[in-house]
Amino acid sequence: MKTNLIVILLSSLFCLPAAAETIQVTTRENAIRSDCRFFAPVKLKVALGDPLTVKGRKGDWYLVSAKGVSGCIHKSAVESRSFSSAGRKASAGGASADEVSLAGKGFNPQVEAGYRTSGKSLNYAAVDEIVKYSVGEKSLETFVLQGGLVQP
Amino acid sequence: MIPNRSLQNVCHPGLILLAMLALSGCKVSDLTPERISAITSSVQSIGKAARPMGEDEEYYVGRAVAARITSTYPLYRNARLTEYVNLIGQTIALHTDKPTTFGGYHFALLDSPEVNAFACPGGIILVTRGMLDSVKGEDELAAVLAHEIGHIIHRDGIAAIQSSRWSEALLVIGSNAAREFGPKDTAKLVSLFEGSIDDVFKTLVVNGYGREQEKAADAAALAYLAAAGYDPQGLTGYLNRLEQGGKGSKSGIFTTHPGTEERLEHVRQTAVTSVDTSAVPKRSRRFADMTR
Numbered sequence: 001m002k003t004n005l006i007v008i009l010l011s012s013l014f015c016l017p018a019a020a021e022t023i024q025v026t027t028r029e030n031a032i033r034s035d036c037r038f039f040a041p042v043k044l045k046v047a048l049g050d051p052l053t054v055k056g057r058k059g060d061w062y063l064v065s066a067k068g069v070s071g072c073i074h075k076s077a078v079e080s081r082s083f084s085s086a087g088r089k090a091s092a093g094g095a096s097a098d099e100v101s102l103a104g105k106g107f108n109p110q111v112e113a114g115y116r117t118s119g120k121s122l123n124y125a126a127v128d129e130i131v132k133y134s135v136g137e138k139s140l141e142t143f144v145l146q147g148g149l150v151q152p
Numbered sequence: 153m154i155p156n157r158s159l160q161n162v163c164h165p166g167l168i169l170l171a172m173l174a175l176s177g178c179k180v181s182d183l184t185p186e187r188i189s190a191i192t193s194s195v196q197s198i199g200k201a202a203r204p205m206g207e208d209e210e211y212y213v214g215r216a217v218a219a220r221i222t223s224t225y226p227l228y229r230n231a232r233l234t235e236y237v238n239l240i241g242q243t244i245a246l247h248t249d250k251p252t253t254f255g256g257y258h259f260a261l262l263d264s265p266e267v268n269a270f271a272c273p274g275g276i277i278l279v280t281r282g283m284l285d286s287v288k289g290e291d292e293l294a295a296v297l298a299h300e301i302g303h304i305i306h307r308d309g310i311a312a313i314q315s316s317r318w319s320e321a322l323l324v325i326g327s328n329a330a331r332e333f334g335p336k337d338t339a340k341l342v343s344l345f346e347g348s349i350d351d352v353f354k355t356l357v358v359n360g361y362g363r364e365q366e367k368a369a370d371a372a373a374l375a376y377l378a379a380a381g382y383d384p385q386g387l388t389g390y391l392n393r394l395e396q397g398g399k400g401s402k403s404g405i406f407t408t409h410p411g412t413e414e415r416l417e418h419v420r421q422t423a424v425t426s427v428d429t430s431a432v433p434k435r436s437r438r439f440a441d442m443t444r
Contacts (some may be wrong), residue, residue: 007231012261025153026207026208026253026254027207027252027253027254028223028255028256030252030372036236038246038251040260046233048208048254050220060249063367063374074251074252075266076249076250076251076253077252078156078433083331100243105325106206106209106321106322106325106341106349107208107212107213107321107345108208108212110333111212111338111341111342111345112173112212112215112216112345114338114339114342114345115216115342115345115346115349118299118342118346120220120346121220121223121224122216122219122220122223123219123222123223123226124215124219126153126218126226126227126260127215127218127219127222128224129260129278130218130222130227130258130260131215131255131256131258131276133234133238133258133260134238134258135235135238135239135242136331139235139239140243142243143239143243144243144381146434146438147243147245147290147381147431147434147435147438148428148430148431148434148435149245149380149381149382149431150379150380152241152247152251152380
């Protein structure tokens with residue numbers, strides 16, 4: 001009787017439907033792709049803080065779904081990382097909503113705006129020009145191919 | 153790093169819980185579910201306050217550092233070369249363990265004959281025209297960019313910030329995600345931000361990184377190059393050239409510790425995955441075509 005009860009309890013623990021894990025995008029913009037590789041067709045563009053439901057893992061990629069779309073997103077777009085005092089990665093894991101909302105509460109656009117008026121010699125126009133620049137994914141793929149490099 | 157290890161240890165939730173119980177003179181028998189909940193909440197808040205700098209906060213540090221550097225070295229606006237450097241850099245970045253950063257990787261050229269390159273926290277990498285002129289071939293240029301990407305991924309720029317600044321910033325930030333900063337707190341944060349930028353700028357432009365940071369960035373570069381299909385020997389070639397060109401120079405990239413000779417020795421001793429080098433001549437022709 002006692003043994004049966006333990007078996008039932010253990011079974012119920014393992015058979016409980018696992019709550020769907022939700023993670024958030026930790027980069028300004030990113031994409032859910034049809035396959036778990038860079039250059040795979042983009043199915044949905046996602047942005048900072050967007051919630052994604054985790055369906056599984058495949059190497060460095062999360063299998064996720066959002067807004068009715070399923071696909072892959074690289075772990076570096078959704079994981080928060082902590083660092084040891086030596087500056088090396090100490091741990092990594094899917095970023096929770098709390099982590100995403102807390103991060104950026106310190107050094108943020110409001111602080112940058114204050115810094116811009118600090119009187120220091122700064123060239124933010126150049127910085128905006130730099131971060132606005134991007135190369136197209138197709139150009140990058142062709143560049144890799146023509147240079148005999150490895151497809152990521 | 154930020155926060156430093158000692159602060160993290162002190163802020164272990166279990167230790168904090170014990171300290172709070174001791175300080176409040178609370179007996180175990182006094183603990184009601186409500187009190188436990190209140191204490192747990194406080195412990196969680198303090199734990200969050202000891203968080204490291206977020207990647208988005210790092211992005212704003214990097215922007216400010218780049219704004220400082222580009223106020224001294226103007227941008228070299230050559231569309232063809234800018235695209236080329238970005239294509240090489242992005243290719244390497246995709247083969248690292250951090251192919252995506254909060255704001256992405258961005259590569260730009262600086263109009264200076266000085267041989268130098270700067271890795272601004274978060275992903276902005278600046279390379280001087282002098283550096284571009286000094287490398288021989290795409291694989292050597294890739295080695296320069298891979299080394300700088302290594303510094304970004306290792307957060308070496310952020311590590312230059314005095315830990316006391318971030319600890320102080322965390323006290324201002326607090327742990328409430330919904331909090332709006334008043335003018336006084338904003339002014340304090342701007343001041344701490346300014347000090348942080350000074351720390352990073354001084355390391356990047358004046359003092360250079362430390363011995364272990366340079367060696368780690370070199371080791372990472374070798375791995376990134378091999379993974380991307382570039383010849384890791386490009387790093388040896390570039391360092392050889394740097395050693396020849398930097399003899400007697402005490403400015404820019406030559407201020408780094410260890411010296412180029414020691415870096416070369418370390419790179420030679422580091423085991424590298426062998427790669428197919430048959431496409432090196434093709435890439436060298438591409439480089440010559442782009443830079444002519």
